[in-house]
Amino acid sequence: MGIETHLKELHRQVSTPALIIYQPQMETNLLHMQQLAETNRVRLRPHTKTHKSPFLAQRQIKLGAKGITVAKLSEAEVMLTHGLNDIFIANQITQPLKMKRLRALHDRCNLIIGIDDPRQIDLLKNEFETVHSPLQVRIEIDSGLHRCGVQINKALTDLAKKIADTFWLKLEGIFTHAGQVYAARSRSEVEAIGHAEGHIMEQAVNLLQSAGISVETVSVGSTPTVAYSAAHPVVNEIRPGNYIFYDAMQLALGSAQKEECSLFVLTTIVSQPAPDRIVIDTGSKALSTDGAFWLNGFGLPLDIPAVIERVSEEHGILKLNESFRVRPGEPLLIIPNHACVTANLFSQYHLFNPQKGIQAIPVLARGKSQ
Template identity: 40%
Template sequence: MIKHLKELETPSLIINEEKMNRNLHRMMSVRTKHGVNVRPHFKTHKSIAIAKKQLELGAIGITVATATEAELLLDNGIEKILIAFPLTDRKKISRLLERGKNARLIFAIDSEEQAAIFKEEGNILEVEPELWIKVNSGLNRCGVEPREETVQLATFIKKEAVGKLSGLFTHAGHSYAAASPEEIDRIAKEEAESILTSANACENAGIPIEHRSVGSTPTFERAAQYDGITEVRPGNAVFFDAMQVGLGTAQLEETALTVLATVVSKKKGRFIIDTGSKSLTTEKGAHGNETVKGFGKILNEGELYVTRVSEEHGIVEIPEEAEGIWEKLQLNQRVEVLPNHACPVVNLFDYYYVLKENGDLVTLPVDGRGKSQ
């Protein structure tokens, strides 16, 4: 058994279990603070074991982004799943509707054309799909506009007997580009209100809305405070990352995921690690967010960042005020890198090394790696 980080080959993906457990409890604490349910997103950790731990802690289900992620969960006994992406492929829809006969699958809807596909496929299989309408709360990605457009789609679903419409949901992903805590507050308010006003408009039209769901790690604790919100769907909060630290959503001490790297070369004014774009991605934070520097932060070595990446190389340029670090770092020395965005980084690795609270290291598969269809 590997007993120490120094024994690992690099690059390696590391979870600090103690920090992750604290983050999981923080995530679930909105239940007691605000009386809302938690349906965490799978796409951050992509781990069956972590998903089951979230359910054990009280999550009411799991959120996924793709059909193959949903099928992976079903194959592993997790049967309460929200597919938070508007599926339009008839093969995927038919396959999941068939499997949904013995599980609770919730499907995202954001257009009448898509709803018509679900009606046709549901009629063929003689199943009534459970549907949630996706509402646009400012990200301007998928989703109908709040209130009138939401009512229009809800009315179509009811009139055409497409399926059981039981909820509305949104995702304020534009909060990742917020410039201040006050801006996050504003986005969280708009996120919650987009759902609450749309749900009220639907109910005024005679269409009951049981579930009113919001997401986004920067906003989930804030949006959960609004009366009428029934659940939140944070993903990144299981680990946190440099983006969340920059936004003020988490402290550096709360980040639970790092990439272990090795110093492979030292040149004047810089050193090179074996952790490039194939380990860290090239994400530099959401557009408009100026708080994230470089391609990852070198931990425990002052203000050092991965300033350039190629596929296997991470270049760390040393500022003049930190020249002493160049002398300190030795060839083959290990450093930990805090990634800018944990979610895509996880998808680059086959497994984690989990640093247990007792100091042991164990491997944990990234079960959902590559489940992108």
């Protein structure tokens, strides 16, 4: 993977648990996704909820991304403060308390938000009916995740017509996220979900067209499905997020190889209280508990025949599969199960480049869930 050869040097410089980005691999991941977008002639609008860092978002823009995606209003505010001014909030904002902030954001950048229910328009009305340029919205389509999103029937055309009749709104596009892929059990299932994501969006476009409504943007994306859905002729924007780092979940789905992971939790061995048990200084507050049961452990430890069998808040308990001696104070690297939630647990990254050393990057949108 490359980073293991620098493990001791990193451990001499960084207090653990720490979040390490192996920069050469991160750059490769960013370039590959940009190339995938260009090959398929679609715009890349990466979801920045994965890294929550304006610094990394700027890098994505520099490499060719056209704008960014966020999940939350407060994430958008942090990104705008740091110069990212083309922002899609791929979510519905419905709390009345947030409307003034949303309007302030709209006045300062190219903002697009998600919508999937005509009653959301009533919630936006007070703040937005006086805008100079209409608020851009994208209708969310449910492509099988069964979270938010309309089905492809009258609900879609009714909502689109209501938006068209509202002079202070502009229907900029439609979007979907086939997140059900994270429960897929085989590569062929991942592929089928990816193709279906594109196909469902084609049906949505056709239905809208038959009602006389056209949209500029047809946006899809998740890291596992994007290679398939991006190829669909109707799709013109992709929004993967996790691909910057990859993680143990992506490995389990076959969306990446171990060598492609660029995010690691650096830990220190605390003790080996029994021949088959090792304890590290890193527990649920640094690794999260995501995916632990279907992935067989709370993260993937490197170069040790063990699984992270249990975590308490500040301890990780590894069970050895074969005899292996370690010393307290030695380092251990872990690929997190789910990079997006792990990043949100730390206040900074240590961006490591073998030529340039370590650079601290704050996770500025960390905890911005409002």
